[in-house]
Amino acid sequence: MSRSMPKGLPWPAQRGQAGTMLLRTSRLVKVYRADGVTVEAIRGVDIELAAGEFVAVMGPSGSGKSTLLHVLGGLEPATGGEIWLLGQRVDGLSTAGWAILRRRHVGFVFQFFNLLSNMTVADNVELPALLAGATPRQARKRREELLAELGIADKAGAAPARLSGGEQQRVALARALANEPSLLLADEPTGNLDSSNTRDVLRLLRRAHADGQAILMVTHDARVASLADRVINLFDGMVADDARIVPIRRRMNGVGDIVELRG
Amino acid sequence: MRQPLLALLAKEPAHGYELKLALEQTFGHAYASPNIGQIYVTLKRLEQDGLVRSEDVEQTTRPNKRVYELTATGREAVRAWVEEPSDGPRIRDEFFIKLILAPMAGLADRMELMNSQRRHYLGIMRNLIELQAETDPADTTARLLIEGAVLHLQADLDWLERCQEELV
Numbered sequence A: 001m002s003r004s005m006p007k008g009l010p011w012p013a014q015r016g017q018a019g020t021m022l023l024r025t026s027r028l029v030k031v032y033r034a035d036g037v038t039v040e041a042i043r044g045v046d047i048e049l050a051a052g053e054f055v056a057v058m059g060p061s062g063s064g065k066s067t068l069l070h071v072l073g074g075l076e077p078a079t080g081g082e083i084w085l086l087g088q089r090v091d092g093l094s095t096a097g098w099a100i101l102r103r104r105h106v107g108f109v110f111q112f113f114n115l116l117s118n119m120t121v122a123d124n125v126e127l128p129a130l131l132a133g134a135t136p137r138q139a140r141k142r143r144e145e146l147l148a149e150l151g152i153a154d155k156a157g158a159a160p161a162r163l164s165g166g167e168q169q170r171v172a173l174a175r176a177l178a179n180e181p182s183l184l185l186a187d188e189p190t191g192n193l194d195s196s197n198t199r200d201v202l203r204l205l206r207r208a209h210a211d212g213q214a215i216l217m218v219t220h221d222a223r224v225a226s227l228a229d230r231v232i233n234l235f236d237g238m239v240a241d242d243a244r245i246v247p248i249r250r251r252m253n254g255v256g257d258i259v260e261l262r263g
Numbered sequence B: 001m002r003q004p005l006l007a008l009l010a011k012e013p014a015h016g017y018e019l020k021l022a023l024e025q026t027f028g029h030a031y032a033s034p035n036i037g038q039i040y041v042t043l044k045r046l047e048q049d050g051l052v053r054s055e056d057v058e059q060t061t062r063p064n065k066r067v068y069e070l071t072a073t074g075r076e077a078v079r080a081w082v083e084e085p086s087d088g089p090r091i092r093d094e095f096f097i098k099l100i101l102a103p104m105a106g107l108a109d110r111m112e113l114m115n116s117q118r119r120h121y122l123g124i125m126r127n128l129i130e131l132q133a134e135t136d137p138a139d140t141t142a143r144l145l146i147e148g149a150v151l152h153l154q155a156d157l158d159w160l161e162r163c164q165e166e167l168v
Helices: A063-070 A093-103 A121-133 A136-149 A166-178 A193-210 B004-011 B014-031 B037-050 B072-083 B092-102 B110-134 B140-167
Strands: A021-033 A038-046 A048-050 A053-059 A080-085 A105-108 A183-187 A213-220 A230-236 A239-246 B052-057 B065-070
Touching: A021 A063, A021 A193, A038 A063, A038 A239, A053 A063, A063 A183, A063 A213, A080 B092, A105 A166, A105 A193, A105 B004, A121 A136, A121 A166, A136 A166, A166 A183, A166 A193, A193 A213, A193 B110, A230 B110, A239 B110, B004 B014, B004 B037, B004 B065, B004 B072, B014 B140, B037 B052, B037 B065, B052 B092, B065 B110, B092 B110, B092 B140, B110 B140
Parallel strands: A053 A213, A053 A230, A105 A183, A183 A213
Antiparallel strands: A021 A038, A021 A048, A021 A080, A230 A239, B052 B065
């Protein structure tokens, strides 16, 4: 885990060209077996994600959403089918192979932040960049940019535990974006936030997406999902719907066009 | 439109255009600006129903204006309206009736109905989030209205998920 990237690789890594295929799965299957019980969590999923695209994954609990995300990020091995990332077939990679791929190309945000508690906020954000081959100066510069953009520049020296939930999630987001990853995987990133923190995280995700960040996000929160280019609905481990989000009306005079006051 | 006009007239007598302005100023960004013709038509009906009365007020440089005020019956009606609890927006749900009846008649597939309804809700949600981003944070009325609509939509989507779990 502590192995760093070979020296001399450019940092950050090149992202795929906007609109080109970034991620593709074919008949992806994930089966859990424990104590003679078999659970088919993912049952033949075909999805595609273009570079720069923002896709939300929704569906009832137990539909396989989080499992899908974990398998796509190499946190758990697939049982069957194929995963292609940046033109490379990756489902057969070793744990170490996945770790290297993730360092350069994949950022993760979880519901429960998962920050390293014995490191400062600044170190939490700089570490992934350093591991991916950035120089200390590059890593610090990127960290300073990100924390400033997220409005938490003054927390750089603090321990994560001293931060509010919303602030910790911003740090987690900064960490995930530190390498300008080709793909950001997010699992219920607003699941533990109140509405004003959710709004902030929403704004950050929108901005990252506008800057060309590809995002695949599992969420129950329709506010977050509605910002995506597409929403995939997962049901019983299969894709039940995969559709672009089309705003109902482009031009509005006010909420009055949507919210009808009665009386 | 009837009740808001009665409520505004309970404050003070006014003519049609003043009522339009008062609605716009009170609800601001959050309310689709009412059509002046619609206001005049409503006032006329309220007068026929005995809830308001009007008189022409002479103006020196302009045509006369018609000023409306509440009658005792009107005041009673607006008080009754205020005191009565309001139904939530989802007490009757048209979509649910479609969801149950249409597949029975072979008119639609249940999963497709839910998918298209979800897409529709998410499209509205997108509009609301954009509106929220454009809304002046100081406009409390508009902010709260949008937030209410967002919460209702989220509940509708959660409920759609429940229907999916139980009906498919």
